[in-house]
Amino acid sequence: xxxxxxxxxxxxxxxxxxxxxxxxxxxxxxxxxxxxxxxxxxxxxxxxxxxxxxxxxxxxxxxxxxxxxxxxxxxxxxxxxxxxxxxxxxxxxxxxxxxxxxxxxxxxxxxxxxxxxxxxxxxxxxxxxxxxxx
Numbered sequence: 001x002x003x004x005x006x007x008x009x010x011x012x013x014x015x016x017x018x019x020x021x022x023x024x025x026x027x028x029x030x031x032x033x034x035x036x037x038x039x040x041x042x043x044x045x046x047x048x049x050x051x052x053x054x055x056x057x058x059x060x061x062x063x064x065x066x067x068x069x070x071x072x073x074x075x076x077x078x079x080x081x082x083x084x085x086x087x088x089x090x091x092x093x094x095x096x097x098x099x100x101x102x103x104x105x106x107x108x109x110x111x112x113x114x115x116x117x118x119x120x121x122x123x124x125x126x127x128x129x130x131x132x133x134x
Contacts, residue, residue, distance in 0.1 A: 017128040020082065024120035027077035032116070040070045045103040067103075071096040078123065084134045087123050094119050 042048045043066035050062070074095045079088035095116065102112040126134055 012128055012130060017124050020127055021121055021124035023081045024078065024123060025117060027081055028074065028116055028120060031074050031077050032113075035073060036070060040066050044070050044099060047103065047105075063103075067096055067099060070099065082123065082127060082134075084123075084127075086134045087126070091119065091123075 039053060042050050042053070043062055046063035048063075071092050075088040075092035078091040079085060082088075098107075098112055098115045098119075101107045102109070107115070
């Protein structure tokens with residue numbers, strides 16, 4: 001059964017929660033690694049040396065735009081997979097904050113990834129539990 005069929009007909013089954021989480025995890029892996037690219041990976045960190053691809057005088061605050069663009073890519077994946085604009089908006093905010101914390105050195109790579117996948121698990125559980133506003 002396709003993911004779309006599960007979400008629309010059996011989101012409250014054990015199979016449904018697993019497939020939704022699995023799809024969100026795949027989406028995260030694709031968006032965070034191959035689709036992030038060197039530019040976003042460096043430019044989203046306000047402390048990173050971006051001179052190799054932005055010159056010695058990058059625009060002030062470019063990191064905000066790069067971090068927001070990266071987070072929007074993730075929000076788009078959540079929206080496409082779940083069909084929920086509410087979950088996409090939550091993903092935009094949470095992904096931005098989690099990555100900001102990593103860029104500031106408050107968390108490391110592994111904690112960053114655990115937090116992202118925990119968010120995906122919570123989204124799947126919200127769908128499974130039938131949270132009405134999503």
